[in-house]
Amino acid sequence: MSAAETMEREFYRTERVAEGVTRIRCPVGELCYLVEGEETAALIDAASGYAGLRELVASLTDKPVRLFLTHGHRDHSGGMVQFEEAWAHPGDTRLLDKLRDDEFRSGYPKYIKPKVYSALGPEYFPRLFDTKLHFFEDGDTFPLGGTELEVLHTPGHTRGSVCFIDTARRLIFTGDTVNRCVLLTFPEDSTDLLTYRASLERIQARSGSYDRMLASHFNGEVPAGGLAELIACCDDIASGRDGHFPAEMFRLPCHAAFEPSHIPTFRKDGGWGNIFYI
Numbered sequence: 176m177s178a179a180e181t182m183e184r185e186f187y188r189t190e191r192v193a194e195g196v197t198r199i200r201c202p203v204g205e206l207c208y209l210v211e212g213e214e215t216a217a218l219i220d221a222a223s224g225y226a227g228l229r230e231l232v233a234s235l236t237d238k239p240v241r242l243f244l245t246h247g248h249r250d251h252s253g254g255m256v257q258f259e260e261a262w263a264h265p266g267d268t269r270l271l272d273k274l275r276d277d278e279f280r281s282g283y284p285k286y287i288k289p290k291v292y293s294a295l296g297p298e299y300f301p302r303l304f305d306t307k308l309h310f311f312e313d314g315d316t317f318p319l320g321g322t323e324l325e326v327l328h329t330p331g332h333t334r335g336s337v338c339f340i341d342t343a344r345r346l347i348f349t350g351d352t353v354n355r356c357v358l359l360t361f362p363e364d365s366t367d368l369l370t371y372r373a374s375l376e377r378i379q380a381r382s383g384s385y386d387r388m389l390a391s392h393f394n395g396e397v398p399a400g401g402l403a404e405l406i407a408c409c410d411d412i413a414s415g416r417d418g419h420f421p422a423e424m425f426r427l428p429c430h431a432a433f434e435p436s437h438i439p440t441f442r443k444d445g446g447w448g449n450i451f452y453i
């Protein structure tokens with residue numbers, strides 16, 4: 176068994192979500208997507224930086240791969256240090272610079288799943304490159320051959336959050352912008368609620384360009400009506416009509432629009448979308 180196959184069996188689960196699109200599930204549930212064109216491939220996000228991602232991707236495609244980041248959080252971008260180059264939005268420069276710190280970079284599994292982290296140890300979070308960052312802007316397109324990725328800047332969760340539209344396959348990759356548990360709780364990096372709401376409106380305005388939304392956590396699927404639910408949730412918070420439940424995220428006190436269940440990222444009422452805010 177090759178090193179990549181061993182890594183895949185131990186660490187990663189892969190799933191074909193569309194022709195030429197593979198979802199990669201990482202050890203703490205982070206999701207990356209490999210999107211193949213006829214000439215090149217795009218890796219959307221690189222998770223927390225677990226060993227073997229680069230080898231796994233190389234075993235899935237023989238095309239040259241470019242790494243595109245939905246935002247600068249370490250559970251999405253930590254793995255960038257396994258690649259020579261990465262593309263991201265300049266709004267998250269501060270977050271991306273922090274990922275050069277090896278101790279900080281592996282902090283997500285350490286905090287979320289300390290047993291997983293201690294079972295792996297620091298050698299499973301290798302830094303292979305001093306990654307060169309390239310910055311894109313809203314509206315930029317990257318041809319892959321037969322399709323392209325279009326950047327949609329959607330600030331909210333972080334200032335540099337983006338979605339990517341695969342124009343030929345009619346998919347939109349939403350990162351943490353459209354997610355069942357949206358956090359606007361990062362004091363230096365999240366935007367205000369109305370900026371986030373405007374981003375959701377932009378995604379809705381582009382609904383003629385995609386048929387399916389793919390997110391970066393949980394099962395990766397955004398249900399029909401999920402986007403509208405988050406927009407309504409923003410309106411409830413803005414007008415003070417939401418539940419305003421006291422909560423805590425990453426040790427920071429905040430509020431949740433809907434009452435969280437015993438697993439805080441799920442709603443007690445069984446509904447889908449929730450927003451946590453300060």
Ligand SMILES: [Zn+2]
Pocket residue numbers: 246248251332351
């Ligand atoms: Zn995030």
